[in-house]
Amino acid sequence: MSKTLLYGATKIDRSNSAYAPIESLAAFQWKNRVFILFADKDNARAARQENQLLSDRSALDQRDMVVLKVSAGAVRALFGAADDLDGEAIRRDLEAPEAGEFAAFLLGKDGTVKLKVSEPITSGELFAIIDSMPMRAAETLRPDR
Template identity: 85%
Template structure:
């Protein structure tokens, strides 16, 4: 498996077939990319990540990105819509750290994990990763995107 470290981030090699789509987030597969952040105990890093992403809503929309925040068993959509999601199941499926530890994951439209971070990343870094994905490159060639 090929990994690239990027400010505490692990970019997952999207050609690695060992990663399967995340079942608990199947409602988004082939429609949206999903960025899931798990709140830290004092919420400081999660709040910083939240503010970083939500400052550029048009870029989130352009990339078909849904942003979800998991706090304990609760899941709150920060950008985009989501129905009846269970934070504990998502945490288990993603093998995320224990409750109270910050982590964030990016899922591609194919439903697989593309990025895992243990520290907040900038919107520019996230968008660069998304924009380097083959599916995103194909989307940008379409006249309506």
């Protein structure tokens, strides 16, 4: 399984596009973490990923998550609210694989890519990654959470 964890960099070069907020998803910046799922041709891995994530909706809600599925050029919100998103722009901005190939990305609240996977990830793995992020740790300390 190919997994690229991007949030652990110790020195961030702000001019590097890997650390720039994703323009096509700017509406979520500072409000939500966004998990974007790109469906494969037979949709089996995408269906497995959907089932993994949506089995614990309360955990998604606690982490201010929005889950999107991009299939061809269409975008569908699987969890959370999302309107008028352009699937092709998202694919281009994330440099995602071509239509018909599976990929998934996690964007942090700062709008940057934190994780890229080429195989489904378990909800436990995903939540552990999110929970290890400094912003999430600070959120859990707030009394309104």
